[in-house]
Amino acid sequence: MAWILAVVLFVEAFxxxxxxxxxxxxxxxxxxxxxxxxPDAMSVSSKVGGVVFGLYFLLCAVVALLVAIRDRAPAxxxxxxxxxxAVVHGLLAAFAWAMVEGKAAFAFMVVVLGLVIxxxxxxxxxxxxxxxxxxxxxxxxxxxxxxxxxxxxxxxxPPAPSPS
Numbered sequence: 001m002a003w004i005l006a007v008v009l010f011v012e013a014f015x016x017x018x019x020x021x022x023x024x025x026x027x028x029x030x031x032x033x034x035x036x037x038x039p040d041a042m043s044v045s046s047k048v049g050g051v052v053f054g055l056y057f058l059l060c061a062v063v064a065l066l067v068a069i070r071d072r073a074p075a076x077x078x079x080x081x082x083x084x085x086a087v088v089h090g091l092l093a094a095f096a097w098a099m100v101e102g103k104a105a106f107a108f109m110v111v112v113l114g115l116v117i118x119x120x121x122x123x124x125x126x127x128x129x130x131x132x133x134x135x136x137x138x139x140x141x142x143x144x145x146x147x148x149x150x151x152x153x154x155x156x157x158p159p160a161p162s163p164s
Contacts, residue, residue, distance in 0.1 A: 005112075064082070090109075
């Protein structure tokens, strides 16, 4: 599953960068302006935004790829990146549904969001305390092995409910 997420994020990184680059070229060639903004500024900002966003998705894809290769949960910055990309996909899904009304775009964003959350939850369950003893094992003596001179506390039943 981490492999699938890595591939999807790699493709998405390329797609976002290419789409924004294309929109920057279109804005430049048509000399478009929005509310008096310089057309060159719009073109350059679209291209820069596409490259930055593409690199962000690429970095998240690398984290997912490392999770797949190592078969371990992400830690530190990698975990933060995966959580942030889940939030970004949740917001993009909401925008796709509200503004574009593109059911396919919404479904894609929700599927990627689900993959990221599944990756975070699945690998989180695999880890546990390393020094935890299995439940079947236990001390043979009821006394605490750490303090052999102390007897265990007696078991006292809870008080009976009072009639009210």
